[in-house]
Amino acid sequence: MYLGLYPSCYCVGWRIVADARPRTRRAAPRLILRPYTRGVGLDKGFEPQFLPVGETGLLVGPLDNAPALSLAERLSERPIPGLVACVPAAASVLIRFDPLVVRRAEVYAWVRSALLRGVGATAAATAPVIIRARFGGADGPDLQDVADRLGLAAGAVITAMCEQPLRVMLIGFTPGYPYIGPLPPALHLPRRDTPRAEVPAGSVAIAAGMAGIYPARLPGGWHVIGRTDAVLFDAGRRPPSLLRAGDWVRFEPA
Amino acid sequence: MRLHVLSPGPLATVQDLGRPHLPHLGVPTSGGMDRFALQAANLLVGNGPSAAAMEITGGGALVEIDEVGVLAVTGADFGQTLNGLDIPGWASVLAPAGSTLALGGRSQAWGARAYLAVAGGVDAPMVLGARSTYLPGGFGGIDGRPIRAGDVLPIGRRAPGFDAARLAGSVWPATARPMYRPSAVARVLPGPHLDCLGEAALARLCAEPWRVSLNSNRMGYRLEGGRVPHIRPCSLPSLGVFPGVVQVPPDGAPIVLMADAQTTGGYPIAAVVIQADLPLLAQALPGDTVRFQPCVEDEALDALRVQQAWLAWRPDEGFEGCLSALAGHLGSTELESGQKAPNTA
Numbered sequence: 001m002y003l004g005l006y007p008s009c010y011c012v013g014w015r016i017v018a019d020a021r022p023r024t025r026r027a028a029p030r031l032i033l034r035p036y037t038r039g040v041g042l043d044k045g046f047e048p049q050f051l052p053v054g055e056t057g058l059l060v061g062p063l064d065n066a067p068a069l070s071l072a073e074r075l076s077e078r079p080i081p082g083l084v085a086c087v088p089a090a091a092s093v094l095i096r097f098d099p100l101v102v103r104r105a106e107v108y109a110w111v112r113s114a115l116l117r118g119v120g121a122t123a124a125a126t127a128p129v130i131i132r133a134r135f136g137g138a139d140g141p142d143l144q145d146v147a148d149r150l151g152l153a154a155g156a157v158i159t160a161m162c163e164q165p166l167r168v169m170l171i172g173f174t175p176g177y178p179y180i181g182p183l184p185p186a187l188h189l190p191r192r193d194t195p196r197a198e199v200p201a202g203s204v205a206i207a208a209g210m211a212g213i214y215p216a217r218l219p220g221g222w223h224v225i226g227r228t229d230a231v232l233f234d235a236g237r238r239p240p241s242l243l244r245a246g247d248w249v250r251f252e253p254a
Numbered sequence: 255m256r257l258h259v260l261s262p263g264p265l266a267t268v269q270d271l272g273r274p275h276l277p278h279l280g281v282p283t284s285g286g287m288d289r290f291a292l293q294a295a296n297l298l299v300g301n302g303p304s305a306a307a308m309e310i311t312g313g314g315a316l317v318e319i320d321e322v323g324v325l326a327v328t329g330a331d332f333g334q335t336l337n338g339l340d341i342p343g344w345a346s347v348l349a350p351a352g353s354t355l356a357l358g359g360r361s362q363a364w365g366a367r368a369y370l371a372v373a374g375g376v377d378a379p380m381v382l383g384a385r386s387t388y389l390p391g392g393f394g395g396i397d398g399r400p401i402r403a404g405d406v407l408p409i410g411r412r413a414p415g416f417d418a419a420r421l422a423g424s425v426w427p428a429t430a431r432p433m434y435r436p437s438a439v440a441r442v443l444p445g446p447h448l449d450c451l452g453e454a455a456l457a458r459l460c461a462e463p464w465r466v467s468l469n470s471n472r473m474g475y476r477l478e479g480g481r482v483p484h485i486r487p488c489s490l491p492s493l494g495v496f497p498g499v500v501q502v503p504p505d506g507a508p509i510v511l512m513a514d515a516q517t518t519g520g521y522p523i524a525a526v527v528i529q530a531d532l533p534l535l536a537q538a539l540p541g542d543t544v545r546f547q548p549c550v551e552d553e554a555l556d557a558l559r560v561q562q563a564w565l566a567w568r569p570d571e572g573f574e575g576c577l578s579a580l581a582g583h584l585g586s587t588e589l590e591s592g593q594k595a596p597n598t599a
Binding site: 170 | 274275276277278279280281282382390391392393394443445446492493494495496498499516517518523526527528529551554555558559562
């Protein structure tokens with residue numbers, strides 16, 4: 001495969017060091033991105049692949065979460081005709097398009113140009129959305145168990161949750177459900193062995209290094225440590241979802 | 255004008271073409287499971303393709319129409335009668351005021367969902383840009399819930415120049431519908447995670463017939479009767495998914511995501527059902543068998559173009575117009591493949 005080296009693109013965070021133009025119109029482009037700032041452990045870089053998902057989808061990944069969010073933002077700055085949706089997730093961006101309006105090759109070119117404009121390795125911090133929550137007790141039935149398993153006092157778990165702003169890595173599972181993280185390593189726990197059949201709306205829960213907030217009464221496999229009165233999703237509200245992927249949130253004890 | 259629902263059957267909901275633009279907020283597409291039959295029903299009664307209709311699962315519905323109107327029932331054949339007389343499916347019918355439409359049970363070896371469209375469309379409130387019911391989220395349609403006996407569905411205003419006499423009696427040709435049949439064969443494209451499922455996974459998926467399990471609904475079909483094993487453990491970070499995606503959980507029993515599917519998932523994707531063949535799966539009930547067949551992207555696009563050309567039909571045009579449009583579409587495909595056009599970039 002021909003690997004033509006292009007002048008580096010000096011962008012926030014990542015630069016493209018290799019950029020193979022696709023040989024045929026159908027083939028996916030091949031890009032290698034490296035961090036702009038080199039340093040110990042920082043220069044692993046990545047090669048986002050362009051993976052077709054059916055005739056209407058394109059998955060771009062793997063990417064770290066911050067570049068995925070940044071790419072989704074870049075893409076939404078200049079939408080193309082035929083674009084149906086763009087879903088940033090933990091380590092990828094899914095693009096849905098109408099293949100009778102826009103050809104796959106055009107979608108590739110559009111994503112490539114967004115990557116060339118630069119995707120951030122770290123997010124510019126914006127004002128966090130404050131989520132006031134009651135931790136422990138009936139609102140957070142798993143708090144003590146979580147503390148025991150982590151070898152911390154319950155108060156220390158709350159402090160660790162509330163200490164710093166955290167990022168909404170993606171919205172998924174159910175309308176408005178935020179996957180918030182990554183949590184500090186001290187709070188990393190696997191999911192519950194037995195999921196609960198029902199978790200009340202507003203429950204703040206943690207698992208797999210992330211926090212989530214249940215927008216409605218739902219089944220749940222995460223450890224419920226608190227509850228908020230914030231309305232995460234309301235189909236009749238504009239916008240319907242309190243949070244979007246890429247937002248920052250900060251928990252505060254109520 | 256109103257529809258009085260005397261009996262909704264096992265499950266009936268209000269559906270239109272759904273909310274395809276909101277997956278980034280976790281909002282599923284929803285909408286009709288068989289989008290082709292839904293659009294055809296609308297076009298037969300002179301509605302736009304995106305008007306709302308009643309999706310009737312499993313038949314058994316009884317509906318009264320309070321004023322004279324034009325209606326059409328498409329999709330599954332549940333042996334529909336109007337005031338006790340058989341009426342054809344996939345055809346527009348003039349219903350006198352006070353008519354009762356009854357749907358029985360499955361009358362062929364296939365069929366799960368029928369679409370009842372009425373000229374003017376079901377006038378449920380717009381929620382997030384659509385009238386579709388999303389049952390797990392409790393919004394859209396009639397207060398986000400299934401239609402119940404005793405519900406009264408308002409029907410919207412008909413388009414100016416609406417001519418019931420001219421519309422009634424239109425029939426959607428059987429040659430311009432998806433290939434509905436028992437044990438539907440849905441074409442699939444390879445998924446992005448065959449590295450952890452093995453290249454043989456696709457062949458495995460396409461080799462045997464699968465039974466739609468009882469644990470299936472508008473969100474997805476769990477398939478029984480075989481296994482697509484993981485060749486190595488694979489833990490994927492959550493990624494965007496959509497209707498048609500075939501996920502394989504660690505137990506090896508595939509799940510086909512359908513209209514109400516969650517917007518993200520963490521299981522590897524073995525294959526993706528092409529959009530043009532989703533209506534075939536939508537017509538399978540739990541207990542039915544379905545098959546998969548591998549195809550290539552050009553085939554998926556051609557199938558979509560053919561359906562788009564069929565759906566370009568309007569009642570007052572006749573089918574000649576849409577067939578010539580189809581010839582035009584397929585002509586341009588040949589050019590796009592790059593073989594005949596010398597100057598493609």
